Amino acid sequence: MRSGITRGGEVLRALFFVAGAIAAGLLILGAGLHAAGYDAAAALQALWRGAFGSWYAITSGTLVRAIPLIIIGSGIAIAFRGGALNIGAEGQFCAGAIAATWVGLHVGGLPGWLAIGVVLLASTGAGALWIAVPVWLRLQFGVLEVITTLLLNFVAEALVSLMVQGPLQEARGFYPQSDPIAESARLPFLPGTRMHAGFLLAILLAASLAFLASRTLWGFKLRAAGANPRAALVSGRIQVPRMVATALMISGMLGGLAGGVEISGVSLALFQNLSPGYGFTAIAVALLARLQPLAVIGTGILFAALETGAGAMQRDAGIPSVTVYLVEAVIIIVVLLVDVFSRRHRNVMVPDSPAAG
Amino acid sequence: MTLALQLLGIHKRFGSVKALTGADFSLEKGEIHALLGENGAGKSTLMHIAAGMVKPDQGAILVHGSPLNPGSPRSASRAGVGMVHQHFTSIPAFSVGENVALAAKWAVQPRRIHSRVVELSQRLGFDLDPDVRVETLSVTQLQRLEIVKALATGATILLFDEPTGSLAPQESDALLHLIERLVLQGGSAVLITHKLNEALKHAKRLTVLRRGEVTLQGAASQFTAHDLARAMLGEDMPSDIRAPGHSVGGVVVDAVGISVMPIDGRGPGLLGATFQLRAGEVVGLAAVQGNGERELIRAVAGLVRPSRGTLSKPQPVAFVPEDRTNEGLIAQFSITENMILGSDRTAPWVHHGLLDTGMAGQAASRLIERFGIIAPGPDVTAGSLSGGNQQKLILARALEMKSPVIVAENPTRGLDVRAARSALRQLAEAAAGGAAVMIYCTDLDELFLASDRILVVSGGRVIEAPPRPDREMIGRLMLSGASAA
Numbered sequence: 001m002r003s004g005i006t007r008g009g010e011v012l013r014a015l016f017f018v019a020g021a022i023a024a025g026l027l028i029l030g031a032g033l034h035a036a037g038y039d040a041a042a043a044l045q046a047l048w049r050g051a052f053g054s055w056y057a058i059t060s061g062t063l064v065r066a067i068p069l070i071i072i073g074s075g076i077a078i079a080f081r082g083g084a085l086n087i088g089a090e091g092q093f094c095a096g097a098i099a100a101t102w103v104g105l106h107v108g109g110l111p112g113w114l115a116i117g118v119v120l121l122a123s124t125g126a127g128a129l130w131i132a133v134p135v136w137l138r139l140q141f142g143v144l145e146v147i148t149t150l151l152l153n154f155v156a157e158a159l160v161s162l163m164v165q166g167p168l169q170e171a172r173g174f175y176p177q178s179d180p181i182a183e184s185a186r187l188p189f190l191p192g193t194r195m196h197a198g199f200l201l202a203i204l205l206a207a208s209l210a211f212l213a214s215r216t217l218w219g220f221k222l223r224a225a226g227a228n229p230r231a232a233l234v235s236g237r238i239q240v241p242r243m244v245a246t247a248l249m250i251s252g253m254l255g256g257l258a259g260g261v262e263i264s265g266v267s268l269a270l271f272q273n274l275s276p277g278y279g280f281t282a283i284a285v286a287l288l289a290r291l292q293p294l295a296v297i298g299t300g301i302l303f304a305a306l307e308t309g310a311g312a313m314q315r316d317a318g319i320p321s322v323t324v325y326l327v328e329a330v331i332i333i334v335v336l337l338v339d340v341f342s343r344r345h346r347n348v349m350v351p352d353s354p355a356a357g
Numbered sequence: 358m359t360l361a362l363q364l365l366g367i368h369k370r371f372g373s374v375k376a377l378t379g380a381d382f383s384l385e386k387g388e389i390h391a392l393l394g395e396n397g398a399g400k401s402t403l404m405h406i407a408a409g410m411v412k413p414d415q416g417a418i419l420v421h422g423s424p425l426n427p428g429s430p431r432s433a434s435r436a437g438v439g440m441v442h443q444h445f446t447s448i449p450a451f452s453v454g455e456n457v458a459l460a461a462k463w464a465v466q467p468r469r470i471h472s473r474v475v476e477l478s479q480r481l482g483f484d485l486d487p488d489v490r491v492e493t494l495s496v497t498q499l500q501r502l503e504i505v506k507a508l509a510t511g512a513t514i515l516l517f518d519e520p521t522g523s524l525a526p527q528e529s530d531a532l533l534h535l536i537e538r539l540v541l542q543g544g545s546a547v548l549i550t551h552k553l554n555e556a557l558k559h560a561k562r563l564t565v566l567r568r569g570e571v572t573l574q575g576a577a578s579q580f581t582a583h584d585l586a587r588a589m590l591g592e593d594m595p596s597d598i599r600a601p602g603h604s605v606g607g608v609v610v611d612a613v614g615i616s617v618m619p620i621d622g623r624g625p626g627l628l629g630a631t632f633q634l635r636a637g638e639v640v641g642l643a644a645v646q647g648n649g650e651r652e653l654i655r656a657v658a659g660l661v662r663p664s665r666g667t668l669s670k671p672q673p674v675a676f677v678p679e680d681r682t683n684e685g686l687i688a689q690f691s692i693t694e695n696m697i698l699g700s701d702r703t704a705p706w707v708h709h710g711l712l713d714t715g716m717a718g719q720a721a722s723r724l725i726e727r728f729g730i731i732a733p734g735p736d737v738t739a740g741s742l743s744g745g746n747q748q749k750l751i752l753a754r755a756l757e758m759k760s761p762v763i764v765a766e767n768p769t770r771g772l773d774v775r776a777a778r779s780a781l782r783q784l785a786e787a788a789a790g791g792a793a794v795m796i797y798c799t800d801l802d803e804l805f806l807a808s809d810r811i812l813v814v815s816g817g818r819v820i821e822a823p824p825r826p827d828r829e830m831i832g833r834l835m836l837s838g839a840s841a842a
Contacts, residue, residue, distance in 0.1 A: 217700065217707050224698060227687045234660060234684040235751070236698040237673065 014290070017338045018331070022302070025330035029323060043317040047324070050312020051305035057312075060194035064266060066297075066304035068093070068258040068275070070202040072282035073300050074209045074293035075254030081213060081291050082247035083226030088131065088149025089255040090279025091156035095130035096123030096259025098163055101270040104181025104263060105168075115184040120260045127256015128249055130156060135245050135252075145248060153279070161272055168270055178270040187265035196265035203297060205254065210294035222247055255279065276307070284332055290339070303328060360422070361386045361514050361545040362407060362438065367416035369402055369569075376402045377413070377569040384514065384545050389536060391548045391556035391577065394566035395589055395773030396744055400549050401443075403566065404516045407547075408440040409433030420514065439512025441503045443519045443771075447491045453502055454487030461509035477505050480542070481535060493623075496646050497528050504535070515539065516547045519771075521555060526801055526832045528645070533559045551589075551773055552802075553582040565589055590775060605809070606636030609761050609793040610657055615666035617652035625817030625838075627652040629666065632812055632819050634762065634793040639785055641808025642797040645835050649817040650797050651766070657795060658764050670762060673699075675755035677765035679797075681744065685751040688740030692732060693721040695739045696754050728753040728783075745776030752783050763787055764795045769803055781807040801828055814838075 030040040051062050072089045079086040100123040107115040134148035161176070163169075168178040187196040213219040224232040225243040232238040258278065267274060285303050289295035310324035362384040369377040377399045384390050394400040405411040407418060412428025419425070420436040447456040454470040457463070457477075463470055474487035478501065485501055494502065500520060507515055517536065521529040536546050537559065550556055556563050557577055565573040565588040573580070573588035611633050619626035624647040634640055634657075644650035655661045656668060658676035678684035686695050697717045700707060706717040721735035730749045732742055739747060748768065755763055765784055769777035781796075785807060788794040798804040804811065811822040813831060816838020822831060 215712060216710050217702065217712050218710065220694070220697070220712055224687060224690070224694075227689055228683070230684050231687045231698070234676070234678050235686070235695075235754075238698075 014295075017335060018288070018299075018302075021331040021334035021338075022327075024334050025327035028330050029327050032326070033319065033323070038319055039317065043313050043319050046313040046316040046319075047306075047309035049309075049316070051309035053312075056193060057308070059190060061308040061311075062301060062305045063199055064194050064196070064304075065308050066301045067196075067198045067202045067265070068262055068278040069282050069285050069300035069304055070206055070297055071198075071254050071258040071261065072251075072278055073285035073289065073296040074206040075251035076282055076286040077289060077291040077293050077296055078209055078213060078222070079247045079251035080286060081219075081226050082222045082244050083229060084244045084248045084251075085146045086131065086134075086149050086248055086251045086255075087146060087283060088134065088152050088156075088279070089251065089258075089282055090275060090277065091149070091153035092127040092130045092252045092255025093259040093262070093275050093279050094153075094156035094160050095126040096256030097263050097270055097274055098160060098168070098259075099123050099126035099256070100260035100263040101163075101168055101178050101181060104185040105179060106182075107185050108182035110184055112184045115182060116187060116264060119181070119185045119264050120257060123260020123263070124253045124257045127259070128253045130256065131248055131252025135248050138248075139241055139245060157272075160270065160274065164270055164272060170269075176272055180268045181263065185264055186268060187261070189265075194266070196261075198261040198265040201261065202300075205257075206293045206297050209250075210292065213293060281307070281328075284328060288332055288335055302331075359386045360384065361420065362547075363417075363419040363422075364403065364407060365417045365419070367403065367406060367418075368414045369399075369406065369411065370414060375569050377406075380416075380566065380569065380571055382407075382564055382571070384547055385562070386545050387540055387543065388561040389540055389546045389548055389559055391550055391560035391563040392566070393551060393553070393556055393563060393585060393589055395551065395775060396771070397568075397773070398566040398589070399569040400566050401518060404440065404518065404547060404549060407433065408438050408516060410440070434510055434512070437511060437513040438516065439507035439510055439514070440516045441500075441507050441518065441520060445499045445503060447499065447502055447506070449492035450490065452488055452490055453485055453494070453505075456491055456502065457487070457506050457509050460506040461511075463509070473509070474505060477508055481505070481508075482538060483535070497524065497531070500524075500532060501535075504539075508539075513543065514545050514547075516549070518549045519551070520548070521550070521552065524645075524799070526828050527836060529555070552800075553585045556585065557582060567591055586774070589773075605638045606791065608633045609636050610634035610668075610670040610795075612657070612663075612668045613666055615656060615663035615668050617649075617656050617661055617663050619649075620651055620655065620661060623647060624651075625649055627656065627663075627814075627819075628817035630814075630817075630819040631666075632821070634795055636761065636791050636793050637788055638809045639788045639794045639796060639807055641804040641811040642795060642814060643801065643804055643811055643822070643831050643835055644797065644814040646799065648814050648835075648838060649819075650814040652817075653814055653819065654764050654766050654795070654797055657762065671760070673758065673760055675758045675760040675763040677748075677751055677755050677763070677768050679766040679768075679770055681747045681751060681770075682740070686739040686747055689738055691736050691738055692725065692730070692742075692750060693718045693735040695750060696721045696724060696735075696757075699754070699758070724750075724753045724757065729779075744771050745773065745779075748772060748776065748780050752780055756783065756787055760792070762793045762795075766797050767799055768796060769798060769800060777803060801831060 030044055033043050034040040050057060052058055076086060076089060100119045103122040104119045107118055130152060134145045137143040137148050138145050164176045164178055170177055170179045187198055189196050221238045222243050224236050225238055225240045229240045233240050281303055285296055285299045288299040306324050306327055310321035313319050314321040360383050364382040367377050367380045380403055382403060392400045402411060406413045409428060409430040409432055417424055418427055420438060425436055426432040454474050457474050458470045471487045478485040483501055485505060520532055540546055548560060560577045562575060563577050564571055565585060567589060613631050614629045615627060616629055617627040627649040630653060642650055656663050657670060658674050682688050706713045718735050725732055725735060728749050730746050739750060768780045781803060784794050784796060796807055811826060813820045813822055813834040815835055818838055820834055822834060
């Protein structure tokens with residue numbers, strides 16, 4: 001079971017390559033900064049300090065930022081395993097955030113556990129609703145979900161703008177943002193930090209999805225449907241469209257949930273540009289994790305650290321934080337290349353003949 | 358005697374596998390030379406080396422006495438070596454003329470392309486409309502297109518890779534006559550095949566490869582089919598495949614007037630077919646590709662639903678699809694994973710929806726042993742197996758279902774004699790064990806060997822062949838429906 005349950009040796013190998021990829025990315029960043037006349041050492045130090053330099057940086061910066069990446073990323077891992085390319089998590093995140101805000105403003109009378117539950121449920125539902133349209137279009141007309149989910153991102157972002165200037169705008173009507181949600185609807189915090197209970201939720205979700213994906217018959221069928229839909233149908237009698245739909249729904253729901261968690265645990269109100277591109281970064285996070293939800297925890301924290309550290313680098317060393325995307329890109333490219341080469345190496349075909357094989 | 362093509366001392370390894378060890382081959386000008394061998398014997402590799410598509414580790418390639426640059430398709434093409442592939446290499450959405458122009462790197466001048474294609478096809482004695490889109494062509498026409506493409510590049514040495522694999526007997530004969538005509542016009546041809554009679558009948562000389570070495574070479578007239586089989590297999594041909602003395606039981610599949618829409622929107626589909634399958638019999642299905650045989654098989658397999666008529670059959674029906682790597686297996690999955698592909702919750706390795714991979718692996722190991730699948734273990738990918746072993750895996754999985762009905766779509770496609778016989782024998786044994794077995798086979802010899810009775814599908818209709826039919830009669834029935842597939 002090669003990609004289902006990776007053996008210890010393979011995990012170590014993968015870790016080794018990721019570590020190498022990170023080193024390569026940082027090296028290229030450092031070299032680039034140096035060439036551009038910046039103090040590379042100081043910049044990388046700032047990056048490290050911002051991400052891992054203190055207890056506060058770790059808990060309130062890196063890990064808080066990792067929460068939506070892990071939640072969305074493990075959902076995307078499931079979708080991609082089934083061959084369904086949901087690249088609309090950004091939109092599902094927005095939909096979830098809108099629903100969470102709306103509900104969160106009106107649950108002041110409920111006890112905390114119930115209020116939070118209702119908020120998160122509403123955001124999950126909104127995410128499901130947001131992806132239901134692409135799912136329906138795909139099942140009914142065969143419209144590619146890559147396109148529909150992507151396009152719905154813009155609609156969702158516009159909807160957020162509409163909401164914060166319309167129905168959900170703060171009572172005094174000054175800024176384009178909502179009022180803060182009810183106290184009872186806020187996720188509990190780790191005292192002295194900004195770390196909230198969403199982190200536990202994210203770990204729990206990633207672990208459950210990992211179990212679902214690699215230990216159950218359903219997870220196996222999902223992987224078969226993604227690897228070769230025709231063979232899955234003809235030889236496996238797997239209802240591929242239904243698998244794809246389910247996988248898409250799961251990832252849509254998690255996208256929405258991530259939006260709800262962000263509202264309930266971090267922003268406490270709805271803003272424009274609430275997400276710094278979580279929905280897109282999460283795709284990279286899932287791919288880097290080789291679509292293993294458990295590994296998404298690690299890659300999610302890695303990318304969160306880079307982006308959190310990038311903020312510090314901008315503040316302390318005056319280097320634009322976007323340069324860190326370079327590092328992310330290099331990591332992904334290196335890891336994908338290693339993947340391709342190692343696969344080519346491992347599967348030395350035993351051909352009957354090179355073409356007719 | 359002048360030599361058109363010479364391959365001298367060719368060595369080639371793929372990883373740890375020796376594909377060719379010191380193979381010598383020569384093609385005289387103006388001859389048809391049959392190249393025989395089992396799958397994996399190296400015959401395709403040898404011809405790919407001649408065409409510059411594979412670079413040999415060692416050895417020389419001479420065309421009309423002058424050496425080629427090994428591993429350079431351009432050098433081979435310039436010297437006049439052209440390959441007619443087993444798998445069609447045309448672009449379906451393009452016209453015939455556009456495909457020829459693309460292959461021959463002609464300038465885009467529609468009128469000129471048109472006239473040159475017409476001229477080439479008339480020279481060969483058939484009509485091929487340059488303006489028609491390739492996706493509407495029949496298998497025979499596709500093959501002609503491949504030949505025209507090769508000639509358009511200026512090839513005079515044509516290498517045919519198993520050209521008669523998917524043709525009716527009359528069509529095969531027509532193609533072989535076409536090749537003879539090409540040779541009369543000054544060309545030379547290599548015919549890669551594993552059909553012994555075809556080689557003996559049409560080739561002037563022949564070469565047999567076994568495990569990368571030449572085991573027999575000489576004039577076709579001095580050998581018998583028996584000699585060739587020996588040289589190919591290293592032993593005598595396995596004899597009869599049918600388990601003797603089993604009895605035919607009750608009706609298991611009963612189809613009354615079923616119609617099925619054409620699966621790819623091509624061909625007639627199935628038009629009101631009535632037939633029965635009984636327990637313990639092997640029913641052979643003869644058809645020119647695209648006459649409704651695919652629809653019939655897939656309806657019985659439960660993959661398509663008849664639009665009309667009644668079809669009663671047990672659930673589930675074990676199915677062996679023709680396309681091993683796209684429908685039969687998931688190439689990047691392990692043997693174990695492929696074996697459990699159709700598992701549901703009742704499988705012994707599924708407990709409450711959880712997959713017991715250890716148990717599945719053990720079951721796969723047992724199957725590997727029982728069906729003689731040659732593989733290092735159950736964890737290797739199915740894509741790394743040879744075609745014959747892939748088919749063994751698919752058959753093993755189908756037979757393990759213990760379904761009362763097994764349908765197999767061209768189960769011997771691309772397999773060498775031994776692997777093909779082994780596949781047919783396994784299906785026959787399943788019938789002997791009480792299953793109703795239906796086999797569609799493009800090779801009529803194999804169909805005759807394996808079947809208790811034969812149904813012919815032609816133009817979407819099913820005709821029951823009389824007992825003990827001969828090839829000519831089946832061929833006539835196959836072409837009677839007159840649906841140009």
